[in-house]
Amino acid sequence: MSNTNTNMVLFLLFLVTLLTIPTPSISDTNSFIFGGCSRFKYSPGSSYENSVNSILTSLVNSAAFSNYNNFTVPGSTESETIYGLSQCRGDLNNDQCSRCVGRAVSQLGTLCFATYGGALQLEGCFVKYDNLTFFGVQDKTEVVKKCGPSIGLTSDAFTRRDAVLAYLQSSDGGGYKNFRTSSAEDFQGVAQCTGDLSYSKCQDCVSEAIQRLKTECGDSTWGDMYLAKCYVRYSEGGVHSRGSNNDDENHNDDEIEKTLAILIGLIAGVGLIIVFLSFLSKLCEKQRGGK
Numbered sequence: 001m002s003n004t005n006t007n008m009v010l011f012l013l014f015l016v017t018l019l020t021i022p023t024p025s026i027s028d029t030n031s032f033i034f035g036g037c038s039r040f041k042y043s044p045g046s047s048y049e050n051s052v053n054s055i056l057t058s059l060v061n062s063a064a065f066s067n068y069n070n071f072t073v074p075g076s077t078e079s080e081t082i083y084g085l086s087q088c089r090g091d092l093n094n095d096q097c098s099r100c101v102g103r104a105v106s107q108l109g110t111l112c113f114a115t116y117g118g119a120l121q122l123e124g125c126f127v128k129y130d131n132l133t134f135f136g137v138q139d140k141t142e143v144v145k146k147c148g149p150s151i152g153l154t155s156d157a158f159t160r161r162d163a164v165l166a167y168l169q170s171s172d173g174g175g176y177k178n179f180r181t182s183s184a185e186d187f188q189g190v191a192q193c194t195g196d197l198s199y200s201k202c203q204d205c206v207s208e209a210i211q212r213l214k215t216e217c218g219d220s221t222w223g224d225m226y227l228a229k230c231y232v233r234y235s236e237g238g239v240h241s242r243g244s245n246n247d248d249e250n251h252n253d254d255e256i257e258k259t260l261a262i263l264i265g266l267i268a269g270v271g272l273i274i275v276f277l278s279f280l281s282k283l284c285e286k287q288r289g290g291k
């Protein structure tokens with residue numbers, strides 16, 4: 001009996017371990033990019049906690065109607081006033097945006113438990129709150145840089161990459177857009193500013209990100225440059241800026257189902273081996289006892 005219990009515990013442990021291994025998928029809007037928290041902590045049960053909850057709830061609710069949202073919840077003093085914004089990638093529909101912000105907010109709650117401020121970027125959306133006003137404030141701090149393999153682009157490919165980046169910097173399509181995409185044959189690029197930035201601040205931020213991509217990622221086949229208020233990404237073969245239609249969503253679900261099926265197969269296999277081994281050891285004990 002106790003043997004079975006031990007096996008069960010082992011089995012469950014194995015299951016938990018397997019299920020918590022993140023499955024990487026570049027086009028997945030849920031992938032975690034970065035997160036950070038303020039160093040100030042509030043005490044649970046305080047009025048500040050209520051404000052945090054209220055602002056995060058408002059952000060989740062409003063994401064079902066708009067890709068960019070901002071809220072201010074006044075506190076008893078200026079230092080208790082809280083500001084929050086959410087920005088979904090421009091090609092997400094309302095449904096995808098609201099699911100992404102919901103996920104980001106729930107991860108923020110865990111990552112930044114009881115802190116005065118926090119920010120979190122998933123593949124498809126960005127959420128930030130703080131007691132320091134940051135609306136419309138430029139911030140070109142480099143937060144995350146990722147460069148693909150530097151296998152050496154041909155000069156033709158280099159030209160296409162630079163054309164993609166140049167278009168991201170110049171394109172305003174006859175009106176201010178804080179989300180831009182561009183492509184040149186096999187190269188694709190995407191740029192996104194948070195909606196609180198003015199046109200000129202967004203231009204300034206995107207220019208900086210492009211400059212850094214060029215100098216820091218050299219001739220990599222893909223690169224991601226996340227600054228505090230904007231990001232620019234490019235890739236050969238176009239592995240990002242997906243998620244604009246439901247096919248991709250279904251595709252992701254299919255992938256998850258496939259992964260789950262493999263996991264369940266593995267778990268069943270290991271379970272069988274454990275049962276078999278414990279059967280063998282009992283058999284051995286019996287034989288030894290019989291002699």
Ligand SMILES: *[C@@H]1O[C@H](CO)[C@@H](O)[C@H](O)[C@H]1NC(C)=O
Pocket residue numbers: 040078079080116131132133
């Ligand atoms: C944010 O709250 C912390 C902790 O109470 C405080 O020290 C800080 O001055 C506040 N920031 C602003 C801008 O009010």
Ligand SMILES: *[C@@H]1O[C@H](CO)[C@@H](O)[C@H](O)[C@H]1NC(C)=O
Pocket residue numbers: 069070071135136195196197
């Ligand atoms: C905040 O959102 C309101 C609409 O709810 C908008 O009018 C305003 O310009 C936004 N402010 C900033 C700084 O983005």
